[in-house]
Amino acid sequence: MKYYILFGPPGAGKGTQAKFMVEQFNLRHVSTGDLLRREIANKTPLGIEAQKLIENGLLVPDEVVVGMIENLFTSERTSAGFLLDGFPRTIRQAQMLDELLKKNNEEVTKVVSLMIEDELIFERITHRAQIEGRSDDADPAVIQNRIETYHQKTEPLIEYYKERGKYEEIDGNQTIEAVAESIATIM
Ligand code: AP5
Ligand code: MG
Numbered sequence: 001m002k003y004y005i006l007f008g009p010p011g012a013g014k015g016t017q018a019k020f021m022v023e024q025f026n027l028r029h030v031s032t033g034d035l036l037r038r039e040i041a042n043k044t045p046l047g048i049e050a051q052k053l054i055e056n057g058l059l060v061p062d063e064v065v066v067g068m069i070e071n072l073f074t075s076e077r078t079s080a081g082f083l084l085d086g087f088p089r090t091i092r093q094a095q096m097l098d099e100l101l102k103k104n105n106e107e108v109t110k111v112v113s114l115m116i117e118d119e120l121i122f123e124r125i126t127h128r129a130q131i132e133g134r135s136d137d138a139d140p141a142v143i144q145n146r147i148e149t150y151h152q153k154t155e156p157l158i159e160y161y162k163e164r165g166k167y168e169e170i171d172g173n174q175t176i177e178a179v180a181e182s183i184a185t186i187m
Contacts, residue, residue, distance in 0.1 A: 001106060002027065002081025004187075005088070005166075007157065008114035010146045011124040012172045013179060014085045017114065020180045021083055025187055028076055031085040032065045037134075054136050057145025059089060059153060066096045073100065081109065089154045094161075111161045112183055114172035118147055 004027060006014045015031060022029045036054060039047030050060045065087060073082070088094040101107050116124075122143060129137035136142050161167040170182045 001077065002109045003101060003106065004081065004083050004109050005111040005161075006083055006085045006114070007111050007161075008172060009116065009118075009121055009150045009154075010143070011121040011128070012114040012116050013124075013176065014114060016176055017179060017183060018083055018085045021183065021187075022079075024184065025083075026080040027083040028072075028079040028081070029083050029085060030069065030072055030087070032060075032068065032087040032089075033085070035068050036060060036065075055142065057136060057142045057149055059149060062090055062092045062096065065089075066093060066100070069097070070100055088157065091156055091160055094157055108161075108164075108166055110186070111157075111167045112186065113158065113167060113169045114179065115169055116172040120173060121147055 002025075004021070004025075006018055006021070008014050015034075018029045018031065021027060036047070036050045040051045040054070041047070046064065050064070053060050069084070069087060076082075084097075088097050097108065122140070125137050125143050126140075128134070136146065158167060168186045170179060170186070172179055174182070
């Protein structure tokens with residue numbers, strides 16, 4: 001199985017590009033953000049716990065998201081592989097993912113990293129707020145927290161995957177079509 005990681009700050013275009021990538025490369029899209037929003041909508045105990053954190057722009061505990069990922073890896077094995085969108089997001093999650101894959105003699109295939117400027121993040125998320133109505137998009141202070149959480153907790157993963165020779169960076173400031181074309185050249 002292939003295990004691609006779609007990496008990048010909030011609003012970088014992960015969800016947008018994932019739609020093209022799953023079609024083109026026969027991958028199963030796994031967005032931990034989407035999975036958590038489903039738990040919230042269904043008012044499960046996990047969802048109720050996650051909601052407070054997400055609405056403050058904070059991360060959900062590592063064990064919770066890794067548990068969700070592990071379930072999917074064992075139950076959904078019909079495509080050529082997985083496209084992990086928004087996971088891992090901490091060094092601990094990346095280590096737990098490596099351990100999980102190692103059990104089956106597997107490993108992360110590649111990290112596709114979409115990089116955009118912080119100012120663009122605000123612009124895109126504020127625009128999306130009017131379309132999708134995500135609760136964590138509505139308040140500029142929460143968007144700012146998400147950006148800070150990204151810089152503190154998630155950005156160190158760039159070094160982690162560079163050291164392992166898995167990291168590929170794409171300029172996410174381009175148009176949607178140009179980003180998709182750039183991704184296709186490195187897959
Ligand atoms: P998550 O849902 O993953 O949100 P995020 O990382 O903040 O990223 P977004 O979904 O906001 O952005 P995106 O990169 O998908 O961009 P999109 O394609 O939509 O996570 C939400 C929360 O859940 C987290 O804050 C955390 O609390 C929790 N969580 C999730 N995973 C977790 C984990 N592993 N561990 C712990 N907690 C976790 O694009 C954005 C907008 O821009 C759209 O309107 C789009 O149309 C537009 N756009 C996209 N590309 C372009 C382009 N090239 N040019 C112009 N516009 C564009
Ligand atoms: Mg997304």
